[in-house]
Amino acid sequence: xxxxxxxxxxxxxxxxxxxxxxxxxxxxxxxxxxxxxxxxxxxxxxxxxxxxxxxxxxxxxxxxxxxxxxxxxxxxxxxxxxxxxxxxxxxxxxxxxxxxxxxxxxxxxxxxxxxxxxxxxxxxxxxxxxxxxxxxxxxxxxxxxxxxxxxxxxxxxxxxxxxxxxxxxxxxxxxxxxxxxxxxxxxxxxxxxxxxxxxxxxxxxxxxxxxxxxxxxxxxxxxxxxxxxxxxxxxxxxxxxxxxxxxxxxxxxxxxxxxxxxxxxxxxxxxxxxxxxxxxxxxxxxxxxxxxxxxxxxxxxxx
Amino acid sequence: xxxxxxxxxxxxxxxxxxxxxxxxxxxxxxxxxxxxxxxxxxxxxxxxxxxxxxxxxxxxxxxxxxxxxxxxxxxxxxxxxxxxxxxxxxxxxxxxxxxxxxxxxxxxxxxxxxxxxxxxxxxxxxxxxxxxxxxxxxxxxxxxxxxxxxxxxxxxxxxxxxxxxxxxxxxxxxxxxxxxxxxxxxxxxxxxxxxxxxxxxxxxxxxxxxxxxxxxxxxxxxxxxxxxxxxxxxxxxxxxxxxxxxxxxxxxxxxxxxxxxxxxxxxxxxxxxxxxxxxxxxxxxxxxxxxxxxxxxxxxxxxxxxxxxxxxxxxxxxxxxxxxxxxxxxxxxxxxxxxxxxxxxxxxxxxxxxxxxxxxxxxxxxxxxxxxxxxxxxxxxxxxxxxxxxxxxxxxxx
Numbered sequence: 001x002x003x004x005x006x007x008x009x010x011x012x013x014x015x016x017x018x019x020x021x022x023x024x025x026x027x028x029x030x031x032x033x034x035x036x037x038x039x040x041x042x043x044x045x046x047x048x049x050x051x052x053x054x055x056x057x058x059x060x061x062x063x064x065x066x067x068x069x070x071x072x073x074x075x076x077x078x079x080x081x082x083x084x085x086x087x088x089x090x091x092x093x094x095x096x097x098x099x100x101x102x103x104x105x106x107x108x109x110x111x112x113x114x115x116x117x118x119x120x121x122x123x124x125x126x127x128x129x130x131x132x133x134x135x136x137x138x139x140x141x142x143x144x145x146x147x148x149x150x151x152x153x154x155x156x157x158x159x160x161x162x163x164x165x166x167x168x169x170x171x172x173x174x175x176x177x178x179x180x181x182x183x184x185x186x187x188x189x190x191x192x193x194x195x196x197x198x199x200x201x202x203x204x205x206x207x208x209x210x211x212x213x214x215x216x217x218x219x220x221x222x223x224x225x226x227x228x229x230x231x232x233x234x235x236x237x238x239x240x241x242x243x244x245x246x247x248x249x250x251x252x253x254x255x256x257x258x259x260x261x262x263x264x265x266x267x268x269x270x271x272x273x274x275x276x277x278x279x280x281x282x283x284x285x286x287x288x289x290x291x292x293x294x295x296x297x298x299x300x301x302x303x
Numbered sequence: 304x305x306x307x308x309x310x311x312x313x314x315x316x317x318x319x320x321x322x323x324x325x326x327x328x329x330x331x332x333x334x335x336x337x338x339x340x341x342x343x344x345x346x347x348x349x350x351x352x353x354x355x356x357x358x359x360x361x362x363x364x365x366x367x368x369x370x371x372x373x374x375x376x377x378x379x380x381x382x383x384x385x386x387x388x389x390x391x392x393x394x395x396x397x398x399x400x401x402x403x404x405x406x407x408x409x410x411x412x413x414x415x416x417x418x419x420x421x422x423x424x425x426x427x428x429x430x431x432x433x434x435x436x437x438x439x440x441x442x443x444x445x446x447x448x449x450x451x452x453x454x455x456x457x458x459x460x461x462x463x464x465x466x467x468x469x470x471x472x473x474x475x476x477x478x479x480x481x482x483x484x485x486x487x488x489x490x491x492x493x494x495x496x497x498x499x500x501x502x503x504x505x506x507x508x509x510x511x512x513x514x515x516x517x518x519x520x521x522x523x524x525x526x527x528x529x530x531x532x533x534x535x536x537x538x539x540x541x542x543x544x545x546x547x548x549x550x551x552x553x554x555x556x557x558x559x560x561x562x563x564x565x566x567x568x569x570x571x572x573x574x575x576x577x578x579x580x581x582x583x584x585x586x587x588x589x590x591x592x593x594x595x596x597x598x599x600x601x602x603x604x605x606x607x608x609x610x611x612x613x614x615x616x617x618x619x620x621x622x623x624x625x626x627x628x629x630x631x632x633x634x635x636x637x638x639x640x641x642x643x644x645x646x647x648x649x650x651x652x653x654x655x656x657x658x659x660x661x662x663x664x665x666x667x668x669x670x671x672x673x674x675x676x677x678x679x680x681x682x683x684x685x686x687x688x689x690x691x692x693x694x695x696x697x698x699x700x701x
Binding site: 135138139142144150151154155156235236256263266269273278279281 | 322330450642646657
């Protein structure tokens, strides 16, 4: 940024006033220039706003049946068609997308929180704390997520929908914990940590104020990608009948219902599939953009 | 090395033990087996029937006694019987073989594809190829297995089979193929000449003509070879099957059996390959980019080693190391079955075993499934570590 040329010469202490770009500004700048990520961000935001706002104006909520048009292909009255009971597919896809997004965000939040917390403690304190946490991680890894979800939904029928993201969150943090632990182990030996300790900073301060900001990049990227990951997992669970159960709707459940009707009523399959693929694609591209933006070795301007 | 392996195994044993306890706690909470539920629902059931069934499923005792019973049996190799009174262990072994057949083929193919695409993507970074493959990788990352498998089943088989039985090519498609060849030939030549100082027009024309020639060649081969209802004569049944891992009751010589395997495997493995390829190509690309910007590659270049040698001997070999460990880990995790793909294509592998056991709420089968999965995860974790330590001299194990 240069000073505007005015008639009165600006007397400055320096010859040019060039503001130093802070690290975060550089990252934001790099991200904003990542074209696929920006397009994805726009698409994802539009989809999210649409599925959360438009249902209030749409005459067919996901449970309402249009008994005069059963299994109708897409038309003006029902842009995504109707299913065998005359329920409007657009209404159902919007509701399903809401649910799937909610599940993904709750699970992703839990995964990130637990993963970062345990990984940070294990990597920072090392020793027996590390040993216990890592053995615990190994244990969680050996128990398939599927059996846990299965036990809850078969053994305790009628659990509310948010049990699924909570279980996903509680049992899928192992990968992130390992990443965070590895980063902490290398960063805790760095001079700036030693300096912080020398001036008397406590462990908590060192962990949260000194080390964590330095690994914000990998964490943010992993958190973003876990949103897509959980949506895919939710589809798999719903496919096995272990996900969100009717009368509630999720994208996975819609896909599972439509697979048998693929041949005769393909629109039942295409619209929820398109929604989930589009959302995951956007999330993945955003994650890629973030990764590029946080990469210190990255000096490419254009994406 | 031996001590390292020994120590890891010694750590794994209590881990698996703990895992078995957690699993047992989970499985005991899954509810009454379906058979008992059904029996209770029958109006004329007798108490002795129920208690007999409870003994059959081994749920007649207190949890601790049940755990001890099950665990000692499991370690000795007596895994008990499932809901239909079949021995679980041989059944499981049969299912594992089916899953392995699918998994090995799919893993090999997806690793080869992923590695090749990853390498080219890295050394030709930010070219059209790289962007194209990045997009594809992200696309297959974003497709749930159910959607991909469902799509392949419908479009790769059900819609494809009538065509395969009576293959024909419309004029539009012929023109499209020829035009595609022409354009592709031109573009490839333009890309090759990008950094040349002299770019004679004749070379562009040669490229375009060669592309057109290949396109026309494809059409001619198709017209001569396929466009005569060859398959209808030879193959009365649908060529690409959509259900099962073999034709039931299929008899034939080795070659015919292999053909039968191949066609049954085609679609489910395609689904797994595409999903696996997406991940591996991204890993390989990132790892290759990392290696190619490392100091030892710069040193190799500075010594005047040809770029080809640098790429293959110094680059690819080192970039493969992290990938191999990821492949090993994936393989261990996948052994529990590509449940979705198996279900959609009607394979009776591990995935089917799980969903059947779950439907029956059969505790012993579920426990066996989880334990086999846990062992495979632990085992392949160990294998990944060993491979990593063997391949990378910078890693020392103590």
